[in-house]
Amino acid sequence: MxxxxxxxxxxxxxxxxxxxxxxxxxxxxxxxxxxxxxxxxxxxxxxxxxxxxxxxxxxxxxxxxxxxxxxxxxxxxxxxxxxxxxxxxxxxxxxxxxxxxxxxxxxxxxxxxxxxxxxxxxxxxxxxxxxxxxxxxxxxRDISKKVKTGIKTKGASGKPVATEAPYGYIKDPNNKDYWIVDKEAAEVVKLIFTLFME
Missing domain, CATH: 3.40.50.1390 (Resolvase, N-terminal catalytic domain)
Structure with a gap:
């Protein structure tokens, strides 16, 4: 030592x-x-x-x-x-x-x-x-392949591959694999598009 x-x-x-x-x-x-x-x-x-x-x-x-x-x-x-x-x-x-x-x-x-x-x-x-x-x-490498395959399969089935819903959506409380429109955020999104088009 x-x-x-x-x-x-x-x-x-x-x-x-x-x-x-x-x-x-x-x-x-x-x-x-x-x-x-x-x-x-x-x-x-x-x-x-x-x-x-x-x-x-x-x-x-x-x-x-x-x-x-x-x-x-x-x-x-x-x-x-x-x-x-x-x-x-x-x-x-x-x-x-x-x-x-x-x-x-x-x-x-x-x-x-x-x-x-x-x-x-x-x-x-x-x-x-x-x-x-x-x-x-x-x-x-094996885990990486499995994760990529899982993401592709999930995406191909129409399910979201991200863990968080994008702005303007929230996770469906009845089904975590689907998103629904967030009505409050939807108004902000509409305003953003309106201002952008002006």
Missing amino acids: IEYATKITALYSRLSVGDEDRDGGESNSIVNQKAFLEQYAKQHKLMNIRHYIDDDESGRFFDRSAYTQMISDVENGKIGIVIMKDMTRWGRDYLQVGNAMEIFRRNNVRFIAINNGIDSKDQNTLEFAPFINIMSEWYA
Whole structure:
């Protein structure tokens, strides 16, 4: 533990685009990830913690601001350990994750993915990491295909694909798959069109 005492213990959290569960600032999932990582660091007596947080960021892209800063800090010798809740917080491109793991190895940075049981100190767990990354990427692509198919099917059946009704409509209280005209908003819409035509 002494070799890591003077360096930063990086606690990395990421949440994908579209989490609506917020209390003003950070999403509740990020708050929970931070608490989980802090508890792990405390239990293992890891000091000098610093959070790197990408909230509302896709795992498909690696130009995320906190992630980029963390990699820069690794390359500048500031970080000794990187801890994440699991490999999916890192990203969904197994080649990019592999490149980052090589950066960690070159800079003698220990990597821990808690829920995956991966700790670079243990070579046996580290060898399993690429398989987790490949499955994670496959899962993301599979989900994407299923969601697109579901949206197309729903749209083709005449049902709205948006979760919120557009201005001028409200969800039908008797059938959530249909919209009805919002009489109050309809007057505003008519006024907008009238003013536009003048």
